[in-house]
Amino acid sequence: MSNWHHSFRLLPIAALVASSFVSPVSAQPEPPPQARAASPLPAEPVWVVNLEAMPQRSTPDEEGEPIANLRQFTYLEVTGYQGEWAEVLNPRTRQTGFVPSDAIGPTDPPPAYLTADPPPGVDEIDMVGRSIRGAPLSFYPTPDPDAQLETLTLNSPVKIADTVEGDDGETWYRTAGGDYLPQTSVRLPRPPPRRFPGRWIDVDLGEPAMLVAYEGATPVLTTLTIHGAGPRPTPLGVFTIIRRVANETMNSDTIGIPRFGPGGYYLTNVLFTQYFTGDGASLHYNYWSGNWGYAASHGCLGLTYADSAVLWSWAGLGTPISIHY
Template sequence: MTSNQKQYTSFLFILFGILFYISYENSSFALDKIDIKTNVPEKINPVPFVPQYPKGKFEYIVITEGCNFDSLGLCISAHSGPGEKNEKVYELETGMIFKIKSKEEKNGQIWYHVHFDEQLRYPDRTVKDWYIPAVAGRVVSDNGEEVLSSFTPATSKRIIVDLSDHMIYAYDGDKLFMTTKVATGVKDAPTPLGTFTIYKKTPSRYMQGPLPGVTDTPFDLPGVPWNMYFTKDGAVIHGAYWHDRYGTNQSNECINLPPELAKILYDWAPLGTVVTIQN
């Protein structure tokens, strides 16, 4: 073979190799080839994003098997320790809610250790630790206390409370979400008029009185449910398990709803929701 023939043969071989490579790269097989280094397909179908909704940070027990405010007879009680032989510290009422610190078992029965980690106005009136039998209620999760900050997103939601007819109206823009009768402040501790903002939310609050500058009446209300604070003086939209006198003046500045409706409003209204109190 002459040198010219060898060069021509080499040229054909190179040309054939180039054509084969181009054909291979454009083939359907190439689109699915495996990278040896990673053993992962170079081209794969995208996996649809599925959002994850984490549970709340804390667990709470909502009392569902307690006494009602007008009940007669025996009530399920919280005790000073796990087990019914321990001292009774409080008769539980339906609608209360308590933050769970731990869970313990005693004689085959589950007990929830609840702890008042909030600052009590009159701490000498109660023991700090209660034990509640699991049969008294159901466990829910929540993020706990939340406070308005500069990072809180803006919202179009707003709440109007009309003191003249004891009604609450919850709007998202111009769309009415909920309306119901509420209890509002008594003559000596009226609900303040004006426009406010929900700046703090907490699922459970131990409310005590007297309140300096508000009322001289003593009271103890542990486990007040679904609290939304709108004044620094302590005016709150919350559930009330101790009465059903909605449509009347009943509270110390606050707005009272039935606990189940307070829960719905609590979940719906974010921090920053505007609250307008009018008459």
């Protein structure tokens, strides 16, 4: 984050007071009144940032309807003042509203891309994907660190609207919220090799591995999944859910790996376990690893608590699972 995010120069505020005194001589006509300035702001735009996250309101008071939620250090152009409130234009959204004048601080003019029009879309996507570790969410498709809003954690859901060309010449995804992510930082589902009627699950083990739950042809859940590593890969093929255990204890002795030997384990409170093979392969909540999308299991499909809970409520005995690369 650039230095202006942390260091603000307090600009002196000068109050300009104009007064005139007219001699009380009745023989002299009063001079015509001078036209008053329409705004006390200088000709050049006055740029500020909000010092903390806050709503931008429709009217200059606390009862004003919030029209936007401003992230901390959002560039704003001051267009005027009403009492203790500043009227500001958000150049990114083109919305004008009000913020308390004591909650903003001066800054240098923003980079040119902030006031530029959004880039045109190239390809429509309209899909939900998941972020790959370290995905930089930015308000403009540029690698400039000043444009970055936050870094998404691995497996964060993102709704992708379309692709655009960034100012670096690379392909970027535009989110449904109007922000941008490099194409390389998002995993989108690929077309499944086969489909099933009703509710079914597709698992694409191409890393980062992705699980998509479908209702017919419509995806209802898209997420990254841990998959089997080394000598115990996740099996390939078409399976069905054959057994369900709400709260399981997993003991490696049951699959031929000594509990206290290399690679052994004894795990309690493994929630939402749904087996799809007779030798123990299942999908379940994986609380001991967060390596979503990559090989880190003995053949099972490991999921977050939220995703495994959704699948537990949504799927059932006999639900097809297609696993492939």
